[in-house]
Amino acid sequence: MKNARNNDLSDRRIAAAEAKTALLNAYRAAAAAAEPARSARQAERMAVAAAREERRLERERMKRDEAERRAAEAAERQAAADAAARAETDAREAAERNRIARVLEDEAARKAERDRRYANRKARRA
Template identity: 70%
Template sequence: MKNTRDKEHLDRRSTAAEAKAAQLQAYRAAKEAGEPARLARQAERIALAAAREERRANRERAKIEERERLQAEALEREAAIKAAANAEAEAREAAENNRISRVLEDEAARKAERDRRYANRKARQAR
């Protein structure tokens, strides 16, 4: 009887080993059969990653261009403000010079009128 049992044990062990070998062989066959699909998925993932990187680079480029455009606009606005301030200062200076020249002309005219009246009075007294 003991011999029979050993035979059953040996049968179970060999059956288990054959099952493991069959599973391993099935796994290897499935792996080889799925290789083209795996490579295709991997290539697709690589393409998606490249496209994602390209979009990220485009966004970065757009941000940089926008930042540069805003800086250029700020510089232009600053230059326009400075030009307006310079023009306003020049206009004020010109107006001040104008007023000063008018005051001098008015004073010269008053002096001339005073001198004329004085000369007329002296001429009348001398007669």
């Protein structure tokens, strides 16, 4: 016979309450025993999260530094290109001024030669 005694409702309720209490006490004991390990795991997770955040901040700083460096290089290249364009424009303008000056000098020399010939012709006729 498996269950020889007669269990009525009150006996079953008492047994269930005792089992529930035993389970609760076992859970509390296991939780108290696991507390140092849980605290250690939690501290380890916190350290890992802090290291992860530090690495993320370092990556962001490196990206920001790289972007600033690229912007500085681009500004430097733009300034060099602007300076080269200005130098080319100045050289072109100087060459144009020199050409105009030569044309004016040639024109003046031609007029002077014409006036000299005219004066010689007048001097020969007179």
